[in-house]
Amino acid sequence: MAKHNYSFYPGCSSQKGASSSNQLRSTQTICEELDIQLNDIPDWNCCSASIGYAGGGELPRLALSARNIALSEQAHPDQDIVATCAACWLATREANDRLNENSGLLANTNEALKAGGLTFKGNKKIRHFVEILIEDIGYEGLKKPVTKPLEGIKIAGYVGCQTNRPFGIDGESFENPLYLDKLIETLGAEPVENYEKKVSCCGGALMFSEPEKSQALVKDIIESAYDGGADMIVTPCPVCQLNVEVYQEQINKKYGTKFNIPSVYYSTLMSVAYGRSAQDAALNGQVIRAIKLEEIAAKS
């Protein structure tokens, strides 16, 4: 049995063939290196993210998260719930907090859950995977498996919104969280100092419904990374990763820019620094290839 065990909420976009399947693959790789075991919550469901509110009222949305927590309580009673997706983590933690604070909502939610044969108890901690890395493993522990330091690479640490607000990583500030920069240094790379768009919004789900407004936000995020001298952008969030990576050509067309900057997950960076293959680091999941990381991964 692994040293660190968690009840894992993977989330819809992590599934095979989905938009952040590359995050899951590289996360599994670093778990092997760090002796972490992620145990999937059996039959987990969607958290409704932050955009489900048009059709789903407060109670149905709370019930979705409560179902996941109840299933975790049954299957992994002694393990904290952990999510890698910012939206999954936020929705689950928000529901857990609100149900624990409001007895009326709790009673209503449990009445709804009964229709599916479940009960929410609410004695679990809901944690982000980054919290596991920082609090349970620690920067020293994260440094140990590094065999190929990412020397000579400058990286803009783009924390984004939902990993950072309203909860954030314990001990970090909302306006200038430092953990991603520290992680970049731990892996031997150089963080862009004072990356001004570090906690700015990429538009989230509104990239679909308000593409022009959202692409204007992403343009600023990328511009500021280039201005800081970045070779690539790293992020913990599946929506940030996607929005910053895949619309660069459309932004170039509209604004006459020449963006072509890779946007990678911290788990991909870590996998490469830990000496794992391009495949294990999910580098083939990049739409804009991270050539500098591919070169390091290819070195024996």
Next chain:
Amino acid sequence: MSEQYRNNFLREVEANVEEGEWVKRCMQCGVCSGSCPLGPHWEHPPQELFMMIRAGKRDEVLKSSSMWMCTSCYNCIARCPRELPITHIMHGLAHYAERLGLAPKNQQTNKFAQRFWNNLSKTGRVNELKLTLSFYFMNGFMAGVKMSLNMQKVGLGMLLSKRLNPFEILGGHGCKDSKGLQAILKKAREIEDAKIAKFQG
């Protein structure tokens, strides 16, 4: 019975809108509006909506496109000096407007958000391909083809990096107990409907 001085709409929001009981605590500082990434695009920014609710402007608030500008970035929550859960109130207002049939019909985020919910509540998990296509094709076949062509290169990039699976169209991922999940959602909706029906103003 003691008299009630607060207007009906404020009480309606307090009773029926998610986190609505916080609205009266807004002190009109405007930090929320200044912190919003889409701030300039709101017809009425959050602090204005809060004042309009207190002034009883029911139609102007619920028919507004404003709340649908929320990107869920949570800047306003993090910065509000009075700790109002503004993001949740915006989601709550948007949902309540949609539920009453007052939300603007052609509002794109409303349409996308509605499709997102329908998509996930069918199988319990989001099918990204069907969600995207249902959104692209919502304005008819030709509009959908045009939209898909515009997005062709983005889609191809996702396909080649194995982050988009064309076979998802045939069914794809889902919960095993989707029946149980649907029963839970139905019950939750019923409880909420009953609560809203109870509000008499």
